[in-house]
Amino acid sequence: MGAHSKGAARRGAAAGKAHAEVSAPALDRGSVPDQGSVRVQGSVSDRGSVSDRGSVSDRGSARDRYFDALRALALVRVVAYHAFGWPWAGLVFPSMGVMFGLAGTLMARSLRSPASAVLRSRLRRLLPPFWCWGLFVVGAMLVRGWMPGWQIVYWVVPLGDPPGSAWGEQAWEILWYLRTYLWFVLLSPLLLRLFRLAPVPVLLLSLVPIVVLQFLWQPPGNRFGTGLLDLATYLFCWILGFAHHDGVLARARPVAVVALSSAALACGAWYAFAHRSEYGTYDLDDIPLAQALWSAGFLTLLMYARARLGTDFPGPARMRRLDRLVRMFNARAVTVYLWHELALVLAVPLIDRCWDVPAFEAYLPLESQWFLLGVGWVLVAVFVLLFGWVEDVAARRRPRLVP
Helix, strand or coil: CCCCCCHHHHHHHHHHCCCCEEEHHHCCECCECCCECECCCCCCCCCCCCCCCCCCCCCCCCCCHHHHHHHHHHHHHHHHHHHHCCCCHHHHCCHHHHHHHHHHHHHHHHCCCCHHHHHHHHHHHHHHHHHHHHHHHHHHHHHCCCCCCHHHHHHCCCCCCCEEECCCHHHHHHHHHHHHHHHHHHHHHHHHHHHHHCHHHHHHHCCHHHHHHHHCCCCCCCHHHHHHHHHHHHHHHHHHHHHHHCCHHHHCCHHHHHHHHHHHHHHHHHHHHHCHHHHCCCCHHHCHHHHHHHHHHHHHHHHHHHHHHCCCCHHHHHCHHHHHHHHHHHHCHHHHHHHHHHHHHHHHHHHHHHCCCHHHHHHCCCCCHHHHHHHHHHHHHHHHHHHCHHHHHHCCCCCCCCC
């Protein structure tokens, strides 16, 4: 779904886009513009989620390296997807579904505290990094002649897709993820209450909305419609996070979990490939129903392995550098997600300048997308150093240059 843009295909055209205003719902996301992604879908890049990075608990309990590693892997996959535009990336690892599922687990844990306090905390952690990033993006679009209307309020609180110019589209299209995450956060007190009334039925029924939107009612192509479609696509993943936190998943029978997960994976893959001609691709980010089913099956198996089998990733704990890298990804997840597209965009003119240096032209793989990805990661690291401290301030921690 809207989670991920076709980054590789647009690199060369990014700098020459028109100045006309375009709002996020106008994007082509298959049946919607996708997510953070992201999707663009999009990873991003929530936040389990991009905005809930760091420790697994808001209460200071021990880190869950399994979840930390999944979150870091999801972010890496998001950046790689935006560099290469691989249509098969979502089948290998559905990053946005994973991040929404992890966020749901963390939200259920947090809601042991009063809901109002939890909502304020989530908004406080999410909005300052978003505002910091938005100052640069909005400022650049204004300099390029863009003039917003009243919809600019969505750049203050992204309850809807913020407007933007076509010139800056590649930067702001990832905001679908923040918008979807924010709505899940606001709805979580009600969703968690409903889930605890009838856990298994509510979990299974959470796939019904995306089926309805696919076959019975086509949502409008505006902010409301695209937002509703994204919520329906990842609703199961979010509620599955509740099920993991409450132990519902751990109590399920292995045969049932494997059978239902396999069925969801099979149906999602079948739908994506069977409707390839209709959507022009089998990329899950462009096919909401396939994304919902594949993410549901994939994430259920990942979370069941953690809940029932106690699966963990001991490798990072033994390899200090890798463990440190995973920690940094989780401590700066919002920054990585927000700034990675700008990093990839800026990598293009930077590489273009390298062609003017004979030694670089002779010895560097300037035409390679892998080289573009490498330069992009270097720029991401620069952005993390420059602006990552905003996440510390938002979380009321002592600002640190390197977490």
